[in-house]
Amino acid sequence: MSGNAALGEAAILAGCTCYFGYPITPQNELTEYMAKRVPETGGVFIQSESEIAAINMVLGASVAGARAMTSSSSPGMSLKQEGISYLAADELPAVVVDMVRGGPGMGNISPAQSDYFQATRGGGHGDYKTIVLAPGSVQELTEVVPLAFDLADEYRNPVIILGDGMLGQMMEPVSFENIKPPKKYQKDYILTGAKDRPSRMVRSLLFDTKEEEEHNWKLFRKYQRMERNEVRYETFLLDDAEMVVVAYGTGARIAKGAIKRLRQENLKVGMIRPITLWPFPAKIMKETAQNGAEFFVFEMSAGQMVEDVRLALEGKGHIHFYGRPGGVIPTPIELFRAISRHYYQSRRGKK
Protein backbone atom coordinates (compact mmCIF):
# COMPACT_ATOMS: atom_id res chain seq x y z
CA MET A 1 0.00 0.00 0.00
CA SER A 2 1.28 3.52 -0.72
CA GLY A 3 2.03 5.82 2.20
CA ASN A 4 -0.74 8.19 1.14
CA ALA A 5 -3.36 5.43 1.05
CA ALA A 6 -2.16 3.90 4.33
CA LEU A 7 -2.42 7.33 5.95
CA GLY A 8 -6.00 7.61 4.77
CA GLU A 9 -6.99 4.17 6.04
CA ALA A 10 -5.28 4.80 9.39
CA ALA A 11 -7.24 8.06 9.73
CA ILE A 12 -10.54 6.30 9.01
CA LEU A 13 -9.76 3.62 11.60
CA ALA A 14 -8.81 6.34 14.08
CA GLY A 15 -12.29 7.78 13.78
CA CYS A 16 -11.76 10.57 11.25
CA THR A 17 -15.22 11.39 9.92
CA CYS A 18 -14.49 14.62 8.07
CA TYR A 19 -11.86 15.14 5.40
CA PHE A 20 -11.46 18.33 3.38
CA GLY A 21 -8.74 18.78 0.80
CA TYR A 22 -7.57 20.53 -2.32
CA PRO A 23 -5.39 18.63 -4.82
CA ILE A 24 -1.62 19.01 -4.90
CA THR A 25 1.20 16.61 -5.80
CA PRO A 26 2.63 14.56 -4.05
CA GLN A 27 -0.31 13.87 -1.74
CA ASN A 28 -3.17 13.42 -4.21
CA GLU A 29 -3.49 9.69 -3.55
CA LEU A 30 -4.56 10.55 0.00
CA THR A 31 -7.37 12.81 -1.23
CA GLU A 32 -8.32 10.16 -3.79
CA TYR A 33 -8.42 7.48 -1.11
CA MET A 34 -10.51 9.63 1.21
CA ALA A 35 -12.94 10.52 -1.60
CA LYS A 36 -13.79 6.84 -1.82
CA ARG A 37 -13.48 5.73 1.81
CA VAL A 38 -14.94 8.58 3.89
CA PRO A 39 -18.44 8.44 2.33
CA GLU A 40 -18.39 4.62 2.75
CA THR A 41 -18.06 5.10 6.49
CA GLY A 42 -20.83 7.71 6.63
CA GLY A 43 -18.42 10.64 6.96
CA VAL A 44 -18.09 13.86 5.02
CA PHE A 45 -15.63 14.32 2.16
CA ILE A 46 -15.35 17.64 0.39
CA GLN A 47 -12.91 18.64 -2.31
CA SER A 48 -12.81 22.30 -1.42
CA GLU A 49 -12.31 25.26 -3.71
CA SER A 50 -8.96 26.09 -2.13
CA GLU A 51 -6.57 25.11 0.66
CA ILE A 52 -7.81 28.02 2.75
CA ALA A 53 -11.38 26.79 2.43
CA ALA A 54 -10.31 23.27 3.42
CA ILE A 55 -8.62 24.32 6.66
CA ASN A 56 -11.60 26.49 7.59
CA MET A 57 -13.94 23.55 6.94
CA VAL A 58 -11.74 21.58 9.35
CA LEU A 59 -12.21 24.35 11.90
CA GLY A 60 -15.97 24.20 11.44
CA ALA A 61 -16.11 20.40 11.74
CA SER A 62 -13.84 20.47 14.77
CA VAL A 63 -15.89 23.07 16.63
CA ALA A 64 -18.91 20.81 16.02
CA GLY A 65 -17.05 17.93 17.67
CA ALA A 66 -15.88 15.83 14.69
CA ARG A 67 -12.45 14.30 14.14
CA ALA A 68 -11.38 16.29 11.12
CA MET A 69 -8.36 16.23 8.86
CA THR A 70 -6.94 18.07 5.88
CA SER A 71 -3.77 17.50 3.89
CA SER A 72 -1.59 19.37 1.46
CA SER A 73 1.97 19.89 0.31
CA SER A 74 4.32 22.81 0.87
CA PRO A 75 2.77 25.69 -1.18
CA GLY A 76 -0.71 24.63 -0.06
CA MET A 77 0.50 24.33 3.51
CA SER A 78 1.56 27.99 3.46
CA LEU A 79 -2.03 28.89 2.58
CA LYS A 80 -3.39 26.87 5.50
CA GLN A 81 -1.30 28.66 8.12
CA GLU A 82 -3.92 31.29 8.89
CA GLY A 83 -6.45 28.57 9.69
CA ILE A 84 -3.97 26.64 11.81
CA SER A 85 -3.28 29.77 13.85
CA TYR A 86 -7.04 30.15 14.43
CA LEU A 87 -7.35 26.49 15.43
CA ALA A 88 -4.55 26.94 17.97
CA ALA A 89 -6.08 30.15 19.32
CA ASP A 90 -9.55 28.59 19.58
CA GLU A 91 -8.04 25.47 21.15
CA LEU A 92 -9.59 23.16 18.60
CA PRO A 93 -8.27 19.70 17.72
CA ALA A 94 -7.35 18.95 14.09
CA VAL A 95 -4.89 16.86 12.12
CA VAL A 96 -3.07 18.52 9.24
CA VAL A 97 -0.86 16.47 6.93
CA ASP A 98 2.02 18.06 4.99
CA MET A 99 3.72 15.90 2.36
CA VAL A 100 6.62 18.24 1.83
CA ARG A 101 8.03 18.99 -1.62
CA GLY A 102 10.97 21.04 -2.86
CA GLY A 103 10.65 24.81 -2.37
CA PRO A 104 10.56 27.78 -1.81
CA GLY A 105 7.83 29.15 -4.07
CA MET A 106 6.23 26.60 -6.36
CA GLY A 107 9.48 24.66 -6.19
CA ASN A 108 9.06 21.17 -7.59
CA ILE A 109 7.26 17.95 -6.69
CA SER A 110 10.23 15.96 -5.36
CA PRO A 111 10.52 14.89 -1.72
CA ALA A 112 12.10 17.47 0.60
CA GLN A 113 12.36 18.41 4.28
CA SER A 114 12.50 22.14 3.85
CA ASP A 115 9.29 22.93 5.78
CA TYR A 116 10.75 21.98 9.16
CA PHE A 117 10.80 25.57 10.43
CA GLN A 118 7.28 26.27 9.21
CA ALA A 119 5.93 23.17 10.96
CA THR A 120 7.84 23.38 14.24
CA ARG A 121 7.67 27.15 14.84
CA GLY A 122 3.93 27.45 14.68
CA GLY A 123 3.90 28.46 11.04
CA GLY A 124 1.20 31.09 11.24
CA HIS A 125 0.95 34.29 13.26
CA GLY A 126 0.86 34.52 17.02
CA ASP A 127 2.41 32.82 20.01
CA TYR A 128 1.49 29.20 19.42
CA LYS A 129 2.92 25.73 18.83
CA THR A 130 1.74 22.57 17.13
CA ILE A 131 2.87 19.03 17.86
CA VAL A 132 4.74 17.79 14.78
CA LEU A 133 5.00 14.06 14.06
CA ALA A 134 7.45 12.73 11.47
CA PRO A 135 6.81 9.09 10.52
CA GLY A 136 9.57 7.17 8.75
CA SER A 137 7.75 4.26 7.16
CA VAL A 138 4.36 3.28 5.81
CA GLN A 139 3.82 0.94 8.77
CA GLU A 140 4.70 3.70 11.24
CA LEU A 141 1.87 5.78 9.79
CA THR A 142 -0.55 3.32 11.43
CA GLU A 143 0.85 4.38 14.82
CA VAL A 144 1.40 8.05 14.11
CA VAL A 145 -2.00 8.86 12.59
CA PRO A 146 -4.17 7.59 15.50
CA LEU A 147 -1.66 9.20 17.88
CA ALA A 148 -2.08 12.52 16.07
CA PHE A 149 -5.86 12.42 16.51
CA ASP A 150 -5.53 11.46 20.20
CA LEU A 151 -2.98 14.20 20.95
CA ALA A 152 -5.14 16.73 19.12
CA ASP A 153 -8.15 15.83 21.28
CA GLU A 154 -6.18 15.52 24.49
CA TYR A 155 -4.57 18.95 24.22
CA ARG A 156 -7.23 20.57 22.05
CA ASN A 157 -4.59 21.69 19.60
CA PRO A 158 -3.80 21.12 15.91
CA VAL A 159 -1.26 18.36 15.23
CA ILE A 160 0.89 18.31 12.09
CA ILE A 161 2.01 15.11 10.38
CA LEU A 162 5.14 16.01 8.42
CA GLY A 163 5.96 13.55 5.66
CA ASP A 164 7.37 14.03 2.19
CA GLY A 165 6.71 12.91 -1.34
CA MET A 166 8.75 9.77 -0.87
CA LEU A 167 6.77 8.57 2.14
CA GLY A 168 3.53 9.34 0.33
CA GLN A 169 4.39 7.56 -2.91
CA MET A 170 6.40 4.66 -1.53
CA MET A 171 4.66 1.31 -1.17
CA GLU A 172 5.37 -1.10 1.65
CA PRO A 173 3.43 -3.96 3.21
CA VAL A 174 1.26 -2.60 6.00
CA SER A 175 -0.95 -4.05 8.73
CA PHE A 176 -3.67 -2.05 10.50
CA GLU A 177 -4.26 -4.54 13.28
CA ASN A 178 -2.58 -2.34 15.89
CA ILE A 179 -5.17 0.46 15.54
CA LYS A 180 -7.66 0.40 18.41
CA PRO A 181 -11.13 1.94 18.23
CA PRO A 182 -10.88 5.66 19.02
CA LYS A 183 -11.03 6.82 22.65
CA LYS A 184 -13.97 8.98 23.77
CA TYR A 185 -13.09 12.51 24.83
CA GLN A 186 -15.19 14.76 27.01
CA LYS A 187 -15.98 17.64 24.67
CA ASP A 188 -17.57 20.31 26.82
CA TYR A 189 -16.60 23.12 24.48
CA ILE A 190 -18.23 22.09 21.20
CA LEU A 191 -21.13 23.94 19.64
CA THR A 192 -24.15 21.68 19.40
CA GLY A 193 -26.99 24.09 19.97
CA ALA A 194 -27.65 25.62 23.40
CA LYS A 195 -31.00 23.96 24.09
CA ASP A 196 -31.27 23.20 27.84
CA ARG A 197 -27.78 24.48 28.61
CA PRO A 198 -26.00 27.85 28.80
CA SER A 199 -24.61 29.05 25.47
CA ARG A 200 -20.96 28.58 24.59
CA MET A 201 -18.61 30.73 22.59
CA VAL A 202 -15.49 29.80 20.63
CA ARG A 203 -13.48 32.79 19.44
CA SER A 204 -9.98 34.13 19.11
CA LEU A 205 -10.79 37.84 19.02
CA LEU A 206 -9.75 39.17 22.45
CA PHE A 207 -9.58 42.97 22.39
CA ASP A 208 -8.81 43.21 26.08
CA THR A 209 -5.02 42.91 26.23
CA LYS A 210 -5.15 41.54 29.74
CA GLU A 211 -7.52 38.83 28.66
CA GLU A 212 -5.36 38.05 25.63
CA GLU A 213 -2.26 37.86 27.78
CA GLU A 214 -3.96 35.43 30.15
CA HIS A 215 -5.05 33.35 27.15
CA ASN A 216 -1.46 33.32 25.86
CA TRP A 217 -0.07 32.16 29.20
CA LYS A 218 -2.71 29.45 29.32
CA LEU A 219 -1.63 28.21 25.89
CA PHE A 220 2.00 28.50 26.97
CA ARG A 221 1.37 26.21 29.96
CA LYS A 222 -0.28 23.72 27.63
CA TYR A 223 2.79 23.75 25.36
CA GLN A 224 4.98 23.18 28.43
CA ARG A 225 2.88 20.10 29.28
CA MET A 226 3.40 18.83 25.73
CA GLU A 227 7.15 19.37 26.05
CA ARG A 228 7.20 17.39 29.28
CA ASN A 229 5.01 14.49 28.18
CA GLU A 230 5.00 14.04 24.43
CA VAL A 231 8.62 13.76 23.29
CA ARG A 232 9.09 10.70 21.08
CA TYR A 233 12.16 9.38 19.32
CA GLU A 234 13.88 6.18 18.24
CA THR A 235 17.53 5.28 18.78
CA PHE A 236 19.57 2.97 16.57
CA LEU A 237 22.94 1.48 17.62
CA LEU A 238 23.47 4.36 20.02
CA ASP A 239 25.30 2.61 22.89
CA ASP A 240 28.86 2.57 21.54
CA ALA A 241 28.40 5.29 18.91
CA GLU A 242 31.23 7.81 18.48
CA MET A 243 29.22 9.66 15.87
CA VAL A 244 25.46 10.08 16.18
CA VAL A 245 23.43 10.80 13.08
CA VAL A 246 20.32 12.90 13.68
CA ALA A 247 17.78 12.51 10.88
CA TYR A 248 14.01 12.18 10.60
CA GLY A 249 11.35 10.79 8.27
CA THR A 250 12.56 9.37 4.99
CA GLY A 251 15.92 11.07 5.56
CA ALA A 252 16.37 8.71 8.51
CA ARG A 253 15.60 5.73 6.27
CA ILE A 254 18.43 6.68 3.91
CA ALA A 255 20.70 7.35 6.91
CA LYS A 256 19.88 3.92 8.36
CA GLY A 257 20.99 2.31 5.09
CA ALA A 258 24.25 4.27 5.29
CA ILE A 259 24.80 3.37 8.96
CA LYS A 260 24.41 -0.35 8.20
CA ARG A 261 27.24 -0.03 5.66
CA LEU A 262 29.37 2.03 8.06
CA ARG A 263 28.97 -0.61 10.76
CA GLN A 264 30.17 -3.27 8.31
CA GLU A 265 33.39 -1.26 8.14
CA ASN A 266 33.53 -1.01 11.93
CA LEU A 267 32.78 2.70 12.12
CA LYS A 268 30.94 3.33 15.35
CA VAL A 269 27.97 5.30 14.06
CA GLY A 270 24.47 5.33 15.56
CA MET A 271 21.34 7.39 15.14
CA ILE A 272 18.72 9.38 17.00
CA ARG A 273 15.55 9.71 14.95
CA PRO A 274 13.14 12.31 16.33
CA ILE A 275 9.54 11.17 15.83
CA THR A 276 8.19 14.36 17.38
CA LEU A 277 9.98 17.29 15.74
CA TRP A 278 8.18 19.51 18.21
CA PRO A 279 8.51 18.89 21.09
CA PHE A 280 12.09 18.14 20.09
CA PRO A 281 13.94 15.27 21.85
CA ALA A 282 16.55 17.57 23.34
CA LYS A 283 17.26 15.61 26.52
CA ILE A 284 18.53 12.44 24.82
CA MET A 285 20.79 14.59 22.60
CA LYS A 286 22.31 16.34 25.57
CA GLU A 287 22.84 13.06 27.43
CA THR A 288 24.47 11.50 24.38
CA ALA A 289 26.77 14.51 23.99
CA GLN A 290 27.92 14.08 27.57
CA ASN A 291 29.30 10.66 26.61
CA GLY A 292 31.60 12.40 24.15
CA ALA A 293 29.82 11.52 20.92
CA GLU A 294 29.87 13.90 17.98
CA PHE A 295 26.76 14.69 15.99
CA PHE A 296 26.06 14.43 12.28
CA VAL A 297 22.81 16.09 11.24
CA PHE A 298 21.39 15.04 7.89
CA GLU A 299 18.43 16.80 6.31
CA MET A 300 16.92 17.07 2.85
CA SER A 301 17.16 20.85 3.28
CA ALA A 302 19.91 23.45 3.62
CA GLY A 303 19.83 23.02 7.40
CA GLN A 304 16.86 23.65 9.69
CA MET A 305 16.66 20.90 12.33
CA VAL A 306 20.40 21.41 12.86
CA GLU A 307 19.46 24.58 14.78
CA ASP A 308 17.37 22.53 17.21
CA VAL A 309 20.26 20.13 17.72
CA ARG A 310 22.50 23.11 18.47
CA LEU A 311 19.98 24.45 20.99
CA ALA A 312 19.63 21.00 22.55
CA LEU A 313 23.38 20.61 23.07
CA GLU A 314 23.78 24.09 24.58
CA GLY A 315 27.29 24.43 23.23
CA LYS A 316 28.40 20.96 24.22
CA GLY A 317 29.47 18.53 21.52
CA HIS A 318 30.59 19.06 17.96
CA ILE A 319 28.00 19.14 15.17
CA HIS A 320 28.58 18.17 11.55
CA PHE A 321 25.98 18.87 8.89
CA TYR A 322 25.10 17.41 5.51
CA GLY A 323 22.11 18.69 3.56
CA ARG A 324 20.57 18.18 0.12
CA PRO A 325 17.87 20.81 -0.53
CA GLY A 326 15.68 21.26 -3.60
CA GLY A 327 14.03 17.85 -3.74
CA VAL A 328 17.22 15.84 -4.25
CA ILE A 329 17.16 12.34 -2.72
CA PRO A 330 20.69 11.29 -1.82
CA THR A 331 21.55 7.60 -1.97
CA PRO A 332 22.74 5.66 1.09
CA ILE A 333 26.21 5.35 -0.48
CA GLU A 334 26.48 9.12 -0.88
CA LEU A 335 25.59 9.55 2.76
CA PHE A 336 27.95 6.72 3.70
CA ARG A 337 30.82 8.65 2.07
CA ALA A 338 29.84 11.93 3.72
CA ILE A 339 29.57 10.42 7.19
CA SER A 340 32.82 8.45 6.96
CA ARG A 341 34.67 11.56 5.74
CA HIS A 342 33.51 13.51 8.79
CA TYR A 343 34.13 10.52 11.03
CA TYR A 344 37.79 10.20 10.03
CA GLN A 345 38.32 13.97 10.08
CA SER A 346 37.11 14.23 13.64
CA ARG A 347 39.16 11.21 14.67
CA ARG A 348 42.30 12.84 13.23
CA GLY A 349 41.35 16.05 14.98
CA LYS A 350 41.23 14.27 18.33
CA LYS A 351 44.72 12.81 17.85
Place this chain on the structure above:
Amino acid sequence: MTIKTIFSGFGGQGVLSMGFTLANAAMLEGKYVTYLPSYGVEVRGGTANCTVVVSDEEIASPVASEPEFVVAMNQPSFARFQSVLTSGGLICVNSSIVNTTSARGDIEVLAVPTSDLAEKMGTIKVANMIMLGAFLKASNIVAFDFMLNNLQEILGEGKAKMIKLNRQALEAGYTFVKE
Protein backbone atom coordinates in the same frame (compact mmCIF):
# COMPACT_ATOMS: atom_id res chain seq x y z
CA MET B 1 19.93 -10.94 1.93
CA THR B 2 18.77 -7.63 0.43
CA ILE B 3 18.29 -7.39 -3.33
CA LYS B 4 17.66 -4.10 -5.09
CA THR B 5 16.27 -3.77 -8.60
CA ILE B 6 15.60 -0.72 -10.74
CA PHE B 7 12.98 -1.07 -13.49
CA SER B 8 13.23 1.62 -16.15
CA GLY B 9 11.94 2.57 -19.58
CA PHE B 10 9.50 4.81 -21.43
CA GLY B 11 6.32 5.80 -19.64
CA GLY B 12 3.64 3.49 -21.05
CA GLN B 13 5.93 0.46 -21.39
CA GLY B 14 4.57 -0.95 -18.16
CA VAL B 15 7.73 -0.28 -16.20
CA LEU B 16 6.00 0.65 -12.96
CA SER B 17 3.60 -2.28 -13.19
CA MET B 18 6.57 -4.63 -13.67
CA GLY B 19 8.06 -3.39 -10.41
CA PHE B 20 4.70 -3.38 -8.67
CA THR B 21 4.04 -6.98 -9.76
CA LEU B 22 7.40 -8.12 -8.42
CA ALA B 23 6.90 -6.21 -5.15
CA ASN B 24 3.42 -7.68 -4.67
CA ALA B 25 4.64 -11.22 -5.37
CA ALA B 26 7.55 -10.87 -2.95
CA MET B 27 5.21 -9.50 -0.27
CA LEU B 28 2.87 -12.49 -0.69
CA GLU B 29 5.89 -14.77 -0.44
CA GLY B 30 6.43 -13.30 3.02
CA LYS B 31 9.47 -11.13 2.29
CA TYR B 32 10.19 -7.57 3.36
CA VAL B 33 9.70 -5.28 0.41
CA THR B 34 9.67 -1.61 -0.57
CA TYR B 35 8.46 -0.13 -3.87
CA LEU B 36 9.52 3.42 -4.71
CA PRO B 37 8.19 4.87 -7.97
CA SER B 38 9.50 7.95 -9.68
CA TYR B 39 6.40 10.09 -9.89
CA GLY B 40 4.79 13.25 -11.04
CA VAL B 41 5.94 15.01 -14.16
CA GLU B 42 6.61 11.75 -16.01
CA VAL B 43 4.34 11.42 -19.04
CA ARG B 44 3.63 8.78 -21.66
CA GLY B 45 6.73 8.65 -23.82
CA GLY B 46 8.92 10.21 -21.14
CA THR B 47 11.13 8.14 -18.86
CA ALA B 48 9.82 6.23 -15.87
CA ASN B 49 11.48 4.12 -13.25
CA CYS B 50 10.89 2.44 -9.95
CA THR B 51 13.05 0.79 -7.31
CA VAL B 52 12.05 -2.48 -5.68
CA VAL B 53 13.95 -3.77 -2.66
CA VAL B 54 13.31 -7.33 -1.50
CA SER B 55 14.87 -8.65 1.69
CA ASP B 56 14.80 -11.28 4.44
CA GLU B 57 15.25 -8.53 7.01
CA GLU B 58 13.76 -5.09 7.67
CA ILE B 59 14.69 -2.73 4.84
CA ALA B 60 16.52 0.42 5.89
CA SER B 61 16.49 2.49 2.75
CA PRO B 62 14.00 2.21 -0.13
CA VAL B 63 16.50 4.20 -2.22
CA ALA B 64 19.08 1.93 -3.86
CA SER B 65 22.62 3.19 -4.42
CA GLU B 66 24.12 0.13 -6.08
CA PRO B 67 21.37 -2.20 -7.30
CA GLU B 68 22.12 -5.84 -8.06
CA PHE B 69 19.70 -5.79 -10.99
CA VAL B 70 18.52 -3.27 -13.55
CA VAL B 71 15.81 -3.75 -16.14
CA ALA B 72 16.12 -1.29 -19.02
CA MET B 73 13.34 -1.14 -21.59
CA ASN B 74 14.76 1.73 -23.68
CA GLN B 75 18.07 3.30 -24.69
CA PRO B 76 18.15 6.29 -22.28
CA SER B 77 17.43 3.98 -19.33
CA PHE B 78 20.17 1.60 -20.40
CA ALA B 79 22.66 4.45 -20.59
CA ARG B 80 21.60 5.95 -17.29
CA PHE B 81 21.23 2.91 -15.08
CA GLN B 82 24.02 0.61 -16.26
CA SER B 83 26.43 3.02 -14.56
CA VAL B 84 24.82 2.64 -11.12
CA LEU B 85 24.72 -1.16 -11.25
CA THR B 86 26.91 -2.84 -8.67
CA SER B 87 30.00 -4.67 -9.89
CA GLY B 88 28.97 -8.17 -10.94
CA GLY B 89 25.35 -7.02 -11.34
CA LEU B 90 22.99 -7.96 -14.14
CA ILE B 91 21.17 -5.67 -16.54
CA CYS B 92 18.22 -7.05 -18.51
CA VAL B 93 17.74 -5.11 -21.72
CA ASN B 94 14.96 -4.87 -24.26
CA SER B 95 17.30 -5.64 -27.15
CA SER B 96 14.57 -5.11 -29.76
CA ILE B 97 15.05 -1.36 -29.48
CA VAL B 98 18.25 -0.95 -27.44
CA ASN B 99 21.87 -1.14 -28.54
CA THR B 100 23.25 -3.35 -25.75
CA THR B 101 26.94 -2.48 -26.06
CA SER B 102 28.21 -1.53 -22.60
CA ALA B 103 31.50 0.12 -21.73
CA ARG B 104 31.57 -1.72 -18.42
CA GLY B 105 33.35 -5.06 -18.33
CA ASP B 106 32.29 -5.96 -14.81
CA ILE B 107 28.56 -6.38 -15.38
CA GLU B 108 26.48 -8.98 -17.14
CA VAL B 109 24.09 -7.97 -19.94
CA LEU B 110 21.04 -10.10 -20.67
CA ALA B 111 19.57 -9.18 -24.04
CA VAL B 112 15.90 -10.09 -24.42
CA PRO B 113 14.17 -9.01 -27.66
CA THR B 114 11.08 -8.21 -25.64
CA SER B 115 9.23 -6.09 -28.17
CA ASP B 116 9.71 -8.71 -30.92
CA LEU B 117 8.55 -11.53 -28.66
CA ALA B 118 5.52 -9.47 -27.67
CA GLU B 119 4.58 -8.76 -31.29
CA LYS B 120 4.76 -12.48 -32.00
CA MET B 121 2.19 -12.93 -29.27
CA GLY B 122 -0.01 -10.40 -31.02
CA THR B 123 0.25 -7.41 -28.65
CA ILE B 124 3.12 -5.12 -27.72
CA LYS B 125 1.37 -4.48 -24.39
CA VAL B 126 2.71 -7.69 -22.84
CA ALA B 127 6.37 -6.75 -23.46
CA ASN B 128 6.74 -5.88 -19.78
CA MET B 129 5.45 -9.25 -18.61
CA ILE B 130 7.75 -11.07 -21.04
CA MET B 131 10.64 -9.09 -19.58
CA LEU B 132 9.48 -9.88 -16.05
CA GLY B 133 9.42 -13.61 -16.89
CA ALA B 134 12.96 -13.35 -18.26
CA PHE B 135 14.03 -11.33 -15.24
CA LEU B 136 12.63 -13.88 -12.79
CA LYS B 137 14.52 -16.70 -14.52
CA ALA B 138 17.75 -14.70 -14.31
CA SER B 139 17.32 -13.28 -10.80
CA ASN B 140 15.18 -15.85 -8.98
CA ILE B 141 14.01 -13.12 -6.54
CA VAL B 142 10.57 -14.70 -6.49
CA ALA B 143 10.03 -18.35 -7.41
CA PHE B 144 8.58 -18.49 -10.92
CA ASP B 145 6.01 -21.14 -9.95
CA PHE B 146 4.86 -18.96 -7.06
CA MET B 147 4.34 -16.06 -9.46
CA LEU B 148 2.30 -18.19 -11.88
CA ASN B 149 0.22 -19.88 -9.20
CA ASN B 150 -0.70 -16.62 -7.49
CA LEU B 151 -0.97 -14.40 -10.54
CA GLN B 152 -4.62 -13.58 -9.95
CA GLU B 153 -3.93 -12.26 -6.46
CA ILE B 154 -0.71 -10.52 -7.46
CA LEU B 155 -2.21 -8.59 -10.37
CA GLY B 156 -5.44 -7.79 -8.55
CA GLU B 157 -9.09 -7.82 -9.54
CA GLY B 158 -8.77 -5.25 -12.30
CA LYS B 159 -6.62 -7.60 -14.39
CA ALA B 160 -8.81 -10.69 -13.94
CA LYS B 161 -9.56 -10.96 -17.67
CA MET B 162 -5.90 -10.72 -18.57
CA ILE B 163 -4.56 -13.56 -16.43
CA LYS B 164 -4.16 -16.02 -19.28
CA LEU B 165 -2.35 -13.58 -21.55
CA ASN B 166 -0.07 -12.43 -18.74
CA ARG B 167 0.75 -16.00 -17.84
CA GLN B 168 1.69 -16.77 -21.45
CA ALA B 169 3.86 -13.66 -21.59
CA LEU B 170 5.68 -14.52 -18.37
CA GLU B 171 6.29 -18.04 -19.65
CA ALA B 172 7.56 -16.74 -23.02
CA GLY B 173 10.19 -14.60 -21.29
CA TYR B 174 11.13 -17.36 -18.87
CA THR B 175 11.53 -19.90 -21.67
CA PHE B 176 13.58 -17.49 -23.78
CA VAL B 177 16.20 -17.18 -21.07
CA LYS B 178 16.10 -20.89 -20.26
CA GLU B 179 16.94 -21.69 -23.85
